[in-house]
Amino acid sequence: MNRISLVVVLFLLVPCLLMGAQPVPIIFDTDMGNDVDDAVALAILHSLESRHEARILAVTITKDNPEAAPYVDLVNTFYGRGGIPIGVVKNGKTPEPSKMIHVPVTARGGNGQWLYPRHAVSGSELPDAVVVLRRTLAAAEDASVVIVQVGFSTNLARLLDSPADAISPLTGRDLAARKVRLLSAMAGQFPTGKAEYNVRIDIPSARKVYSEWPTAIVASGFEIGLSMKMPSASVERDMAWTRHHPVADAYRAYAKMPYDRPTWDPTAALYAVRPDHDYFGLSESGRIVVQDDGRTTFEAAPGGKHSYLTVSETQKARALEAMVQLATQPAR
Secondary structure, rough: HHHHHHHHHHHHHHHHHOOOOOEEEEEEEEOOOOOOOOHHHHHHHHHHHHHOOOOEEEEEEEEEOHHHHHHHHHHHHHHOOOOOOOOEEEEOOOOOOHHHHHHHHHOOOOOOOEOOOOOEEEEEEEEOOHHHHHHHHHOOOOOOOOOEEEOHHHHHHHHHHHHOOOOEEEEEOHHHHHHHEEOOOOOOOOOOOOHHHHHHHHHHHHHHHHOOOOOOOEEEHHHHHOEEOHHHHHHHHOOOOOOHHHHHHHHHHHHHOOOOEHHHHHHHHHHHHHOOOOOEEOOOEEEEOOOOOOOOOEOOOOOOEEEEOOOHHHHHHHHHHHHHHHHHOOOO
C-alpha cells in the first residue's frame, strides 16, 4: 500500500475507531432496476462500509429480472466486495427489462471482456432470496441486523412464512425477531397519502410485513426523498474520478441527462446506518397500516413499533450533502 492509500484508509477509519463504533450489519433488499435511486443507495452503503460504519451482509432482490443480480454483483465487485451473497426473488414482480441495469451489465471493453467484472451472469443461477435471508440471519448475532428495504415487501413477507429447515430450527418470523434490530424501509407516504410504488406493486406482501413484522420499523415515506434530489451535476463531476463508473452509467441510462432524481432509497440507507446524526426527525410511535388499495395510514399509539421519518429544511441540507458525498466517494 502506497503512502497516499494509507493516508486515505486512516482518514476513513480513525474517527470510527476512536469512537469505538462497530459497523452496522446490513441486509439490502432492493428492486434494483426499477429506479436509479436503488443504485445510489447501494453506492452509499458501500462508502459507509469503507468508512467502517456498515457491513453489507447480503443483498436480496425483489425485481424478477435476470439482469438485476448481475448489476448488483458488478457494483459490489467495483467496490471491492464481490463476495457479498446475493439472493433473487422467484416468481416475483416487475420482470420488465431496464436500461439502467442492462447498459452496465452488457457493456464490454476494447478487449471484448466485460467492462465491469462480476461473478453472476444471470440472476437465474443464484439462490432464492429467502434462502439467503435465512442463512444470513442465522449466522448473525442476536438483535444486530438492520434490514434496508427499498423495494417491494415480497422477500420479507416470504421470509415470515418460511418454516424451520436445515439452515435454522427457527421459523422466518422467529429468525427476524431474534436477529433483526430494525427494518428501515422506503415505503408509503405519511401521515397519509397515495399508494406509493413500493407498496402498490405488491400490496398483499406489504400488508403482511407491516402487520406481522416482529421488530421496529422506520419508514422513509415518498415525501422525504422527493424533497431532496441527487444532482446530475454531481454524478457527472464527482463520479469522474474513474473513467467507468457503474452507478454513473446507470444514471445516464435511466433517463436523458441532465436530471436530478429524488433520493427515496438513499434516505432509508442513510438513516439505517446513521440514525443519530440528526439528518431526520422521527414521528411518534404507532402503527403503519396498509389499506386494500395500497395507501398507508399511520395510527399513533404509545409503545408502537412503527414510526416514519420527518425532515426540516436544515436537515434536508445536511442529509443531501451527506448522501451526495457518500454516493460519489471513490471506491477503496
